[in-house]
Amino acid sequence: MKAVIWTNYGGPEVLQLGEVPKPTPKDNEILVKIQATTATAGDCEMRRMETAIQYRLLMRMYVGFRRPTRLTILGMELAGIVESVGKDVTRFKKGDEVFASTGFAGSGTYAEYICLPEESEEGKADVAVVALKPANMSFEEAAPVPMGGVEALCLLRQANLQSGQRILINGSGGTIGSYAVQIAKSMGAEVNAVDSADKMDMLRSIGADNVIDYTTEDFTKSGEKYDIIFDIVGKASYSGSMRSLKENGIYISGIIKTSRSIRGRWTSRRSSKKVLFGRVYPNPDDLNFLRKLIEEGKIKSVIDRSYPLEQAAEAHEYIETGQKIGNVVITMV
Numbered sequence: 001m002k003a004v005i006w007t008n009y010g011g012p013e014v015l016q017l018g019e020v021p022k023p024t025p026k027d028n029e030i031l032v033k034i035q036a037t038t039a040t041a042g043d044c045e046m047r048r049m050e051t052a053i054q055y056r057l058l059m060r061m062y063v064g065f066r067r068p069t070r071l072t073i074l075g076m077e078l079a080g081i082v083e084s085v086g087k088d089v090t091r092f093k094k095g096d097e098v099f100a101s102t103g104f105a106g107s108g109t110y111a112e113y114i115c116l117p118e119e120s121e122e123g124k125a126d127v128a129v130v131a132l133k134p135a136n137m138s139f140e141e142a143a144p145v146p147m148g149g150v151e152a153l154c155l156l157r158q159a160n161l162q163s164g165q166r167i168l169i170n171g172s173g174g175t176i177g178s179y180a181v182q183i184a185k186s187m188g189a190e191v192n193a194v195d196s197a198d199k200m201d202m203l204r205s206i207g208a209d210n211v212i213d214y215t216t217e218d219f220t221k222s223g224e225k226y227d228i229i230f231d232i233v234g235k236a237s238y239s240g241s242m243r244s245l246k247e248n249g250i251y252i253s254g255i256i257k258t259s260r261s262i263r264g265r266w267t268s269r270r271s272s273k274k275v276l277f278g279r280v281y282p283n284p285d286d287l288n289f290l291r292k293l294i295e296e297g298k299i300k301s302v303i304d305r306s307y308p309l310e311q312a313a314e315a316h317e318y319i320e321t322g323q324k325i326g327n328v329v330i331t332m333v
Helices: 041-048 053-063 146-157 174-187 195-205 237-245 260-271 283-296 307-317
Strands: 002-006 013-017 030-037 077-085 099-103 113-117 129-132 166-170 190-195 211-214 226-231 245-253 274-276 302-308 327-331
Touching: 002 174, 002 307, 030 041, 030 307, 041 307, 053 190, 053 260, 053 274, 077 146, 099 146, 113 190, 129 283, 146 174, 146 283, 166 174, 174 195, 190 195, 211 260, 237 245, 237 274, 260 274, 274 307, 307 327
Parallel strands: 166 190, 166 226, 190 211, 226 245, 245 274, 302 327
Antiparallel strands: 002 013, 030 077, 030 113, 030 327, 077 099, 099 129
16 A cells, blocks of 8 residues: 655655555454545654654654654555455444544554554553544545544643633634634633734634634733633743633643753643643543534534645645645545
C-alpha cells in the first residue's frame, strides 16, 4: 500500500511517498481503508522532533534517537471505511463508515490502510478510539473531529463550563479552537474568540459572540472578566490572564509549560481561581457525543485546504506558514 514515510527529523522534505506492506487485522481489530486524515501542527512538531522539551528525550527513546525507526508513518486521526474485521469484533462490520483517533503509539494514518482495536482501554490518554462517522459529514470533514473535537470537548468538560458563563478562547481559529467555539456555544456559553484578523469572519460564522484580533488588542488589558479562559496556544501573559479571570474562575491550558504549571499550582492553592493543565482520556462516548451534535447541525469542521497523500510534505509546509484556518486535510482519493 502507499504511505508517506517519515525518514528523518527535519523539514517537510523528510516525508517521502513509498510502499509498505498492507496490515492484517488481529482478532480484536478492524482494517480501515482510510479516505482522509489530517496534517496538524502537532505532526509538524513531531516531524522536527520539537515537542515539549520535558518530553523530548522520552520521545526520542520511543521513536528513535537519530532518526525515526520505531514509528515511521505520521498521522493520528482518520475517517474511512471498514474493509474487514477480526473474528472477535462485534461493534463494526465490513462497509461501516468510521472516524477514529489512533493514539500516539498507533500513529500511521498517512497511509491507505490501518488496523485499529475495536475497543479502547479506558482511563489512558494514549489509546485508539473508533466510532461510526456522522451521517451528514464527508470523510474530509469527519477526519479532524477525533482529535481536535475530542480534545476541545474533554478540556471544556474539565473546566465545568456552564450555560450563561463567559468563556474566552485564545487561539480559537485553529484545529482545537474552531471546535471549542462551537462546543462552548452548544453548551450555552457566551463565547469570546481570540485570533488573527484573517480568522474573524470564520469565527463569527461558527458562533463566536465576540471576536478579538490579538494583533491589535490585548485581551488581558481590556478590563473584561471571564468565568473561563481556555488558552490553546499558551502565548497570553499569565499574570494578565489571571487578572482577566473572575473570582472562582478557571484557566485551562492546552499546552503544558513547566514554568506556567508551577505558577498555576501556586495560584490554585493561594486564591479562588483554578489553573488546569488538562489531560485528555478519549473514549468512544466522546466521539458519539460529538457525532450527535454534528448530526444536529451544531458543529461543523472548518477545512482550510485539502492535499492528496503524495503532497503531505506540501501540507506541512503550508501549516508552518502560520496561515492555517481550521484544519488541513490529506485525502487518499
